[in-house]
Amino acid sequence: MSNSPILLWFRRDLRLGDHEALSAAVASGHPVIPVFIHDEMVASLGAAPKMRLGLSVESLGQELAAKGSRLVLRRGDAQKVLRDLVAETGAGAVYWSRLYDPATRQRDTALKAALRDDGVAVESFAGHVLFEPWRVQTKTGGFYRVFTPMWKAVRGTDITSDLPAPAKVPAPDTWPASDRLTDWRMAAPMRRGADILASHCTVGERAASDRLGAFMAHRVADYAQNRDLPAVDGTSRLSENLTYGEISPRRCWHAGWRALQAGKADAEVFLKELVWREFAYHLAFHTPQITSGNWKEDWDAFPWNADEGTPEVRAWQQGRTGMHFVDAAMREMYVTGTMHNRGRMIVASYLTKHLMTHWKIGLDWFADCLIDWDPCSNAMGWQWSAGSGPDATPYFRVFNPVTQLDKFDKDRAYVRRWIAEEQKAPTKTALSYFDMIPKSWGLSAGDPYPAAVVSAEEGRKRALAAYAERGF
Known part of the structure; x- marks a missing residue:
């Protein structure tokens, strides 16, 4: 390679700290050319995640500039872009961090082979997960299909320390041309909701670090209880930052263990949630069909509604089902790009069980609305929730959105935060929903709140009858 540059392809690892590929590139002594590619996978993202990714790319560019470097932006097929950059810069190697969803693995495998055929060195590095999926095995050498045994297996694993950010990123003598991020118009699909959504985003490596620190200092001690209360700021909210790699799971893991050793017992629940995220990548690696088809094949013939245009599905998407917990959660997601985890279970259960609608319709809606959308975590x-995946007791777990609300939002603070129609003086957050939604929906805060499209009891009976008929 003599002193030829290394192309460092950033994807979902938009940080400088604890970045193995960056650390290796800097340690090599070669000039480093950081690159972000707006390829077909970026182009296919939904409105909210595409906008949020653009904000993260912008933040990374600023961080690199502070290190004497810059982020080269290119648009097009990843293989062609990288080959063009190799020709333009004389780069002798391409580095990137590994990802584990089937589509990305297929692309990366072909890309690695093509570049190596060109005589270019290619290295991929860990960093998006704590445990490489092929390294975590059952006692018989297989992969884990159930979460709890996997958690027990990895709980005591010795994880290496996270890496510091480099003091400086060595620059090439000449920089290749770069697109302008503004020309990509990554917020355009959000239309009039872009500014509101942006106000709810916590962007970049520094902000993610501050978020982790605040959680460990002030909220992790009560995490086990408060994480189920949607009106309480009791979670870490780090899923947004982990999605784009603005913080590493390894750094979160070590912070959790420090809190646990300091006597904050609830930190173990946080650590389990990190491993739940790992479980999603583990399954996507070993059973890639989970991202696009039923994980359990015997659900292929289940009579779900597959028509996303029905009035019931439309009501679910608009947060107008007449079920307060469902509607509050759906509106929270539409405005903020995130949804409380308890809400995610409730809305998914209501769609797939009370409304008997295919989970793919919900998956696609989330893919358009969530700023923390991830192909592996969201599919799992x-x-x-639907019962077709890795759950030991799927057929009788039908969440009742009424009793769940009584249990987790007794004073209806969460409902008031997000549902305006029944309030004389609606909250700002509840009203912001009507500033976000398409005008074509024809909804306003003055509309009457709807009756239930399917009641809690009726939906449960219908679901259980369908399961019984299929022999589940």
């Missing part, structure tokens, strides 16, 4: 979550 939807299939867990």
Whole structure:
């Protein structure tokens, strides 16, 4: 390679600290050319995640500039872009951090082979997960299909320390041309909701670090209880930052263990949630069909509604089902790009069980609305809720959105925060929903709140009858 540059392809690892590929590139002594590619996978993102990714790319560019470097932006097929950059810069190697969803793995495998055929060195590095999926095995050498045994297996694993950010990123003598991020218009699909959504985003490596620190200092001690209360700021909210790699799971893991050793017992629940995220990648690696089809094949013939245009599905999407917990959660997601985890279980259960609608319709809606959308985590979550995924007791777990609200939002603070129609003086957050939604929906805060499209009891009976008929 003599002193040829290394192309460092950033994807879902938009940080400088604890970045193995960056650390290796800097340690090599070669000039480093950081690159972000707006390829077909970026182009296919839904409105909210695409906008949020653009904000993260912008933040990374600023961080690199502070290190004497810059972020080169290119648009097009990843293989062609990288080959063009190799030709333009004389780069002798391409580095990137590994990802584990089937589509990305297929792309990366072909890309690695093509570049190596060109005589370019290619190295991929860990960093998006704590445990590489092929390294975590059962006692018989297989992969884990159930979460709890996997948690027990990895709980005591010695994880290496996270890496510091480099003091400086060595620059090439000449920089290749770069697109302008503004020309990509990554917020355009959000239309009039872009500014409101942006106000709810916590963007970049520094902000993610501050968020982790605040959680460990002030909220992790009560995490086990408060994480189920949607009106309480009791969670870490780090899923947004982990999605784009603005913080590493390894750094979160070590922070959790420090809190646990300091006597904050609830930190173990946080650590389990990190491993739940790992479980999603583990399954996507070993059973890639989970991202696109039923994980359990015997659900292929289940008579779900597959028409997203029905009035019931439309009501679910608009947060107008007449079920307060469902509607509050759906509106929270539409405005903020996130949804409380308890809400995610409730809305998914209501769609797939009370409304008997295919989980793919919910998955696609979330893919358009969530700023923390992830192909592995969201597929596993939807299939867990629907019953077609890795859940030991799927057929009789039908969440009752009424009793769940009584249990987790007794004073209806969460409902008031997000549902305006029944309030004389609606909250700002509840009203912001009507500033976000398409005008074509024809909804306003003055509309009457709807009756239930399917009641809690009726939906449960219908679901259980369908399961019984299929022999589940």
